[in-house]
Amino acid sequence: SSELTQDPAVSVALGQTVRITCQGDSLRSYYASWYQQKPGQAPVLVIYGKNNRPSGIPDRFSGSSSGNTASLTITGAQAEDEADYYCNSRDTSSNHNYVFGTGTKVTVL
């Protein structure tokens, strides 16, 4: 099955910009989606498709992709953005299956 690799942790100063990356072969064929998960809570979808935000997600969240790498950017990070973030895509070995990234812990300083 495919694998999606993320940096384990990143930090960002309050109000600054942070980029989280996700690498994997499946991203050459499929868009990544991105999820925010706070402790003890279910994941929440923040970005899907080329660069789409579900209703209610602030516009400081944006997505991009190039080759085998997808990125989630938080522009003007807020304290409430501190969370774990996971990328996700279909699995190229079986396009009915899905794979999640290893996750990135974002700390807002």
Add this chain to the structure above:
Amino acid sequence: QVQLVESGGGVVQPGRSLRLSCAASGFTFSSYAMHWVRQAPGKGLEWVAVISSDGSNKYYADSVKGRFTISRDNSQNTLYLQMNSLRAEDTAVYYCARIPGDWDAFDIWGRGTMVTVSS
């Protein structure tokens, strides 16, 4: 209000079985493929299984293939996960989630139900 509510988790001995349920409300359940995703304590998310909207197609992660069975009852708006031959490594929070056909992303998640496999 669109909602998914899981139930059926608990503590079970290795080798035993457990069935999870996911009750859907606030949307046309029979129009959506449904998934199970799990998360071991302190670990990342792992996709487990998917079932098509009419229940005719089912796919599984290699880690559960042959042991877990996903099913649904569209008349009851309920998704199921039958878990057999449970192992310690199946210990996790199990979430049900849906993917709108044209999004290819999990837009609605339940709160999860905890399964602990331990002797």
